[in-house]
Amino acid sequence: MKKLLAQGAEAKLFLVDSRIQKNRFKKTYRIKEIDDKLRGFRTRREAKVLQKLANINFPSPKLLKNDGKENLVIEKIDGKLVKDVLDKNYKKLAVEIGKKVAILHNNSIIHGDLTTSNMILNKEIYFIDFGLSFFSDKAEDKAVDLHLLKEALESKHYKIWEKCIKIALDAYRKEANMASETLKRLEVVEKRGRYRAKKGS
Numbered sequence: 637m638k639k640l641l642a643q644g645a646e647a648k649l650f651l652v653d654s655r656i657q658k659n660r661f662k663k664t665y666r667i668k669e670i671d672d673k674l675r676g677f678r679t680r681r682e683a684k685v686l687q688k689l690a691n692i693n694f695p696s697p698k699l700l701k702n703d704g705k706e707n708l709v710i711e712k713i714d715g716k717l718v719k720d721v722l723d724k725n726y727k728k729l730a731v732e733i734g735k736k737v738a739i740l741h742n743n744s745i746i747h748g749d750l751t752t753s754n755m756i757l758n759k760e761i762y763f764i765d766f767g768l769s770f771f772s773d774k775a776e777d778k779a780v781d782l783h784l785l786k787e788a789l790e791s792k793h794y795k796i797w798e799k800c801i802k803i804a805l806d807a808y809r810k811e812a813n814m815a816s817e818t819l820k821r822l823e824v825v826e827k828r829g830r831y832r833a834k835k836g837s
């Protein structure tokens with residue numbers, strides 16, 4: 637059984653026999669060679685990050701298949717999107733989000749799209765959608781990641797976002813290596829303006 641779950645700018649997500657297939661479909665407005673390269677690159681990179689996450693036991697979907705071109709099959713994570721439950725329970729969840737972003741950063745992983753639609757609450761919070769992720773230890777990259785989290789909270793959780801980001805950053809500070817450098821850099825990043833990564837570009 638194959639059922640379309642979600643279609644984003646970049647990929648279609650199917651439920652196939654209780655697993656998730658992520659297909660980066662062709663973009664006909666791109667030159668074919670460039671499109672093939674980009675989709676292949678992003679598919680392989682997401683696979684690589686998911687493998688590293690499995691190695692460090694970070695709550696994220698297990699990688700089940702990777703064709704190296706446009707398809708990943710990953711484990712389905714049951715639960716609700718954090719987007720839909722954050723407002724009710726933000727004090728606890730914001731601590732967990734801050735800690736978990738710190739763990740990613742401590743392992744040189746920049747998520748690249750830290751929104752509450754890319755987090756699923758099961759017994760704990762699982763992070764998904766590593767399609768824009770990359771490996772880096774730079775304070776700048778970590779700061780931009782945190783800045784995107786802030787923007788995402790501001791746009792989807794306007795009633796609680798200020799309290800939420802404060803709680804998350806406090807938790808991040810306690811857990812992250814080089815936290816003071818990164819949080820200092822965050823102030824610089826905030827002054828510069830917009831960073832939302834462009835999907836589908």
Ligand SMILES: Nc1ncnc2c1ncn2[C@@H]1O[C@H](COP(=O)(O)OP(=O)(O)O)[C@@H](O)[C@H]1O
Nearest residue numbers: 642643644646649656697711712713753764765
């Ligand atoms: N492993 C997964 N388990 C459960 N649901 C998922 C999983 N991966 C994706 N989804 C669902 O599909 C949506 C889109 O997937 P995502 O990987 O975020 O792709 P994109 O945002 O690039 O379209 C998610 O917001 C989530 O609702």
Ligand SMILES: [Mg+2]
Nearest residue numbers: 644753754765
């Ligand atoms: Mg997503």
